[in-house]
Amino acid sequence: MIRAVEGVSLDVPRGATVAFVGPSGCGKSTLLKLIAGLLTTSHGSVLVDGQAVTRPLKNVGMAFQNPVLLPWRTVLDNLLLPLEILRENGDPRAPERAAWRERALRLLHTVGLEGSEHRQPRELSGGMRQRVSLCRALIHEPALLLLDEPFAALDAFTREEMWELHQALRLEREFTGVLVTHDLREAVFLADTIYVMRTHPGRLAYVHPVTFAAPRSMADLYSHDGTELIRQMRDEIRPPRGAVA
Numbered sequence: 230m231i232r233a234v235e236g237v238s239l240d241v242p243r244g245a246t247v248a249f250v251g252p253s254g255c256g257k258s259t260l261l262k263l264i265a266g267l268l269t270t271s272h273g274s275v276l277v278d279g280q281a282v283t284r285p286l287k288n289v290g291m292a293f294q295n296p297v298l299l300p301w302r303t304v305l306d307n308l309l310l311p312l313e314i315l316r317e318n319g320d321p322r323a324p325e326r327a328a329w330r331e332r333a334l335r336l337l338h339t340v341g342l343e344g345s346e347h348r349q350p351r352e353l354s355g356g357m358r359q360r361v362s363l364c365r366a367l368i369h370e371p372a373l374l375l376l377d378e379p380f381a382a383l384d385a386f387t388r389e390e391m392w393e394l395h396q397a398l399r400l401e402r403e404f405t406g407v408l409v410t411h412d413l414r415e416a417v418f419l420a421d422t423i424y425v426m427r428t429h430p431g432r433l434a435y436v437h438p439v440t441f442a443a444p445r446s447m448a449d450l451y452s453h454d455g456t457e458l459i460r461q462m463r464d465e466i467r468p469p470r471g472a473v474a
């Protein structure tokens with residue numbers, strides 16, 4: 230048996246966003262799946278809202294590197310998918326379709342996709358699809374948003390737009406966020422705390438609070454503190470040649 234992660238112990242305060250960064254294979258996605266209840270721990274426990282996670286969480290939104298939209302459904306019908314799943318499970322939180330439609334349209338407006346609700350996913354660019362996928366992750370107003378390299382497939386400028394958009398969504402409603410990313414600037418822009426992980430087995434190596442006030446701007450990333458933090462984390466993940474790890 231391989232231990233994917235070991236000795237990981239942390240708390241995520243309600244409403245905060247934490248980021249995990251670290252080399253490929255250090256267990257970031259595994260951690261996220263443990264939190265979501267898609268995997269179970271062999272040792273230790275995961276608590277969400279004080280409750281042990283033993284099965285897939287319901288009140289969670291997830292988005293991944295490649296947005297998975299159903300190609301035969303319009304943007305709006307993709308956004309309403311979580312509602313249909315809740316309905317089918319007889320979940321009492323499933324409100325009227327009209328209310329959800331309203332919510333979907335509001336979210337599309339926030340991410341700058343108003344008027345796109347009847348388009349097919351194939352008619353959208355990668356960045357637009359990723360925005361729809363983010364809306365879908367938030368449509369049921371989850372208390373917890375889990376993002377696994379959500380913007381990795383986007384070009385640098387679209388990615389920066391997505392950070393600002395994420396920030397706008399976060400100012401609009403409260404959710405707790407866990408972000409996995411290889412992009413250190415992204416982690417600094419979005420997270421309140423960044424955990425740098427090491428590999429074999431995956432574990433937490435360094436913790437960095439990020440103290441820039443909200444709303445954050447690109448200028449924060451280019452400030453002295455921003456560049457210094459990014460440089461430091463880069464060296465922690467991949468020590469400079471000649472340095473002893």
Ligand SMILES: Nc1ncnc2c1ncn2[C@@H]1O[C@H](COP(=O)(O)OP(=O)(O)OP(=O)(O)O)[C@@H](O)[C@H]1O
Pocket residue numbers: 231232233251252253254255256257258259260431
């Ligand atoms: N289903 C599995 N069976 C066996 N080993 C696995 C499985 N899933 C992940 N692993 C191993 O667990 C470790 C952590 O994998 P994980 O996918 O969490 O890494 P990661 O940090 O997300 O990497 P990346 O940055 O490349 O996405 C790796 O060594 C991987 O090989």
Ligand SMILES: [Mg+2]
Pocket residue numbers: 257258259377
């Ligand atoms: Mg991964």
